Amino acid sequence: MPDQPPNPSEKQTLAQQRRQNWEKRWSDEKCAAFWLDDKLPAEIQMFIDENWFDPGKTVLDIGCGRGEVAFGLASIGMKATGIDFSKSAIKRAKDLYCKPDLDLEFFCLDICRKKGFDIGPFDFLVDRGCLHVIPDQRHAVFVKNITTLIHENGKFLLLHKNPKQQKETTASYLADKLTPWFKLENVRNFEFGHGAEKLPGLALEFIRTHHA
Numbered sequence: 596m597p598d599q600p601p602n603p604s605e606k607q608t609l610a611q612q613r614r615q616n617w618e619k620r621w622s623d624e625k626c627a628a629f630w631l632d633d634k635l636p637a638e639i640q641m642f643i644d645e646n647w648f649d650p651g652k653t654v655l656d657i658g659c660g661r662g663e664v665a666f667g668l669a670s671i672g673m674k675a676t677g678i679d680f681s682k683s684a685i686k687r688a689k690d691l692y693c694k695p696d697l698d699l700e701f702f703c704l705d706i707c708r709k710k711g712f713d714i715g716p717f718d719f720l721v722d723r724g725c726l727h728v729i730p731d732q733r734h735a736v737f738v739k740n741i742t743t744l745i746h747e748n749g750k751f752l753l754l755h756k757n758p759k760q761q762k763e764t765t766a767s768y769l770a771d772k773l774t775p776w777f778k779l780e781n782v783r784n785f786e787f788g789h790g791a792e793k794l795p796g797l798a799l800e801f802i803r804t805h806h807a
């Protein structure tokens with residue numbers, strides 16, 4: 596029998612399961628993964644060193660996990676916000692990184708939620724490994740939501756897996772989803788992770804185009 600698309604209640608269950616899986620992962624004190632480090636990821640440091648980010652501006656880290664990226668950006672003087680749909684991740688991010696001298700906050704929010712957001716809009720968005728764990732059928736709502744979370748001409752850095760190392764194919768697949776709300780300005784290769792285990796990734800730099 597051919598595969599049937601999930602009915603709406605099954606879809607809801609799958610979405611809940613995915614969230615529970617992340618919740619379980621982040622509630623484990625010893626949570627480890629090749630992409631997870633207590634240092635700022637090298638690719639984010641590279642963009643900081645190139646002055647791609649602007650200290651003093653606002654930035655939203657989508658699917659922030661334990662908060663290293665948002666913390667790193669707050670540490671260069673950005674007004675940083677991290678969101679993740681895992682309560683445990685957000686608790687750990689707050690416990691680890693919310694310090695009085697930093698402009699940094701974290702909220703438990705699903706980037707694919709149907710109702711709007713009462714945060715933002717932001718000057719910058721960064722997504723390191725969130726869109727690439729969200730199933731295809733939720734990408735449209737992800738895109739719709741991020742269009743409301745960024746200012747016109749704001750910059751969006753998307754760090755996405757590229758396991759087959761097909762730079763052009765992966766970039767145009769992702770750019771198609773974000774067009775016409777975002778314009779792809781630049782793409783380059785990088786590697787997720789540290790140590791022996793690494794995953795090829797693409798860093799895609801988008802600009803939010805004029806509002807319709």
Ligand SMILES: C[S@@+](CC[C@H](N)C(=O)[O-])C[C@H]1O[C@@H](n2cnc3c(N)ncnc32)[C@H](O)[C@@H]1O
Pocket residue numbers: 617630631657658659660661662663664678679680681684704705706707722723724725728729
């Ligand atoms: C591969 S991890 C990356 C975490 C973090 N960005 C980092 O670089 O360490 C993906 C993260 O996306 C979060 N996530 C997945 N789906 C999400 C959604 N719909 N809304 C918000 N966060 C989500 C997960 O809880 C997880 O923390």
